[in-house]
Amino acid sequence: MNYTSIFDVIGPNMIGPSSSHTAGACAISLMARRLFNEEITRVDFTLYGSFAKTYQGHGTDKALLGGILGFSPDDVRIRDAFAIAKERGVEFNFIEDHSHDHGHHPNTADILMYNGKGRTQFIRGESIGGGRMKIVKINNIDVDFTGEYSTLIVKQYDRPGVVAHITKCLSEKNVNIAFMRLYREAKGETAYTVIESDHHIPDEIVDLINDHENIQKTLVLQV
Secondary structure (H helix, E strand, C coil): CCCCCHHHHHCCCCCCCCHHHHHHHHHHHHHHHHHHCCCCCEEEEEEEHHHHHHHHHHCHHHHHHHHHCCCCCCCHHHHHHHHHHHHHCCEEEEEEECCCCCCCCCEEEEEEEECCCCCEEEEEEEEEECCEEEEEEECCEEEEECCCCEEEEEEEECCCCHHHHHHHHHHHCCCCCCEEEEEECCCCCEEEEEEEECCCCCCCHHHHHHCCCCEEEEEEECC
């Protein structure tokens, strides 16, 4: 028999006073870290709306930094995120944006990560309640995914046949597609294919997909 915990009803297991301002914030930056998939030496956070107004009192700053350090929302080390980041040599900066016309979700954070070797990555995430979040921008491309499913993210050149190649690889590995979306910068430029599956995505699919001249990078995020 399956039981439902009281914690599943009232919200996620987390450190901090708010599922939106701490658990959701941590989930955003933890996903950003996974998307960058490199050692992070510096990170700049730009906060909007409610995040910008209350981030210090609600611990949003520690939660965001904790995610960058690899901590999950229920990790007690979030409380010491500032000190741990300094010990690891990770520089961090928080910027408040109180513009009234930014058009973002009230709990939005921009995260710009640096690897210290000239590579950067920009992620925009929104905390949408109950500890849940969604990623809405990677670099300058609008996207929309939550990380609640096993997710395959392919960075590619927007060329004919690339999506067919990706789906063929999934079919060969018997991966069922729950959601599939293509996001592109402009016709013929950089694009992202985001595929969410309600089943495990085998890690070896990365090499299969990458074996194509127009694939730049493939990342599997398992639930």
